[in-house]
Amino acid sequence: MVVATPTVGVLALQGDVREHLTALESVGAHAVSVRRPAELAAVDGLVIPGGESTTIDKLLRIFELRDLLQARIKEGLPVYGSCAGMILLADRILDGTADQQTVGGMDVVVRRNAFGRQVDSFETDLDLVGISDGGPVRTAFIRAPWIEEAGRDVEVLARIPAVDTQGRPVAAAGRIVAARQGPLLATAFHPEITGDTRVHGLFVSIVAGG
Numbered sequence: 001m002v003v004a005t006p007t008v009g010v011l012a013l014q015g016d017v018r019e020h021l022t023a024l025e026s027v028g029a030h031a032v033s034v035r036r037p038a039e040l041a042a043v044d045g046l047v048i049p050g051g052e053s054t055t056i057d058k059l060l061r062i063f064e065l066r067d068l069l070q071a072r073i074k075e076g077l078p079v080y081g082s083c084a085g086m087i088l089l090a091d092r093i094l095d096g097t098a099d100q101q102t103v104g105g106m107d108v109v110v111r112r113n114a115f116g117r118q119v120d121s122f123e124t125d126l127d128l129v130g131i132s133d134g135g136p137v138r139t140a141f142i143r144a145p146w147i148e149e150a151g152r153d154v155e156v157l158a159r160i161p162a163v164d165t166q167g168r169p170v171a172a173a174g175r176i177v178a179a180r181q182g183p184l185l186a187t188a189f190h191p192e193i194t195g196d197t198r199v200h201g202l203f204v205s206i207v208a209g210g
């Protein structure tokens with residue numbers, strides 16, 4: 001089904017919600033905050049923002065959204081998870097806290113806080129499969145995870161390049177930092193804070209039936 005102006009929710013329990021709402025509006029979606037089951041039931045797609053995955057995990061249960069979100073993902077709801085959102089979409093995680101759970105849906109193993117202390121946070125340009133116009137995407141990594149293993153049905157969209165913008169070798173070279181499995185999209189980075197809205201454009205096209 002092709003939806004002309006899709007309604008895309010941003011899970012608004014914790015994290016940088018407003019930047020996602022703005023980015024989604026700028027690529028033609030009707031963007032709404034989602035905090036209640038009725039709001040989750042009404043959206044055509046959902047963004048799970050970056051933040052702290054353990055907190056979002058707990059709040060999903062407190063706000064009685066977790067089971068509904070899992071059910072909607074099973075029915076095919078398009079969901080884009082960024083950073084902590086990517087952790088929540090993963091079927092399996094490494095370095096989670098003892099009681100941490102994910103919502104799941106993507107056949108990936110994600111390692112939390114994977115980049116370690118030295119490169120805790122950084123910005124870089126990445127080539128992304130599916131985004132060819134306008135060159136590499138400007139991305140921000142903030143205590144980011146990476147995808148350690150991806151199942152057969154997962155399409156890898158981006159990896160950490162071998163060298164940084166100054167030509168220096170990168171320790172995490174080759175790590176998977178963006179992937180898609182059907183209507184589920186995940187990025188280890190935050191695209192909403194660099195002013196580059198093309199990842200949101202890609203997600204809205206998935207929601208609209210692409």
Ligand SMILES: NC(=O)CC[C@H](N)C(=O)O
Nearest residue numbers: 050051052053083084143
């Ligand atoms: N920027 C982010 O979303 C960081 C994710 C955070 N390190 C976590 O484990 O949830």
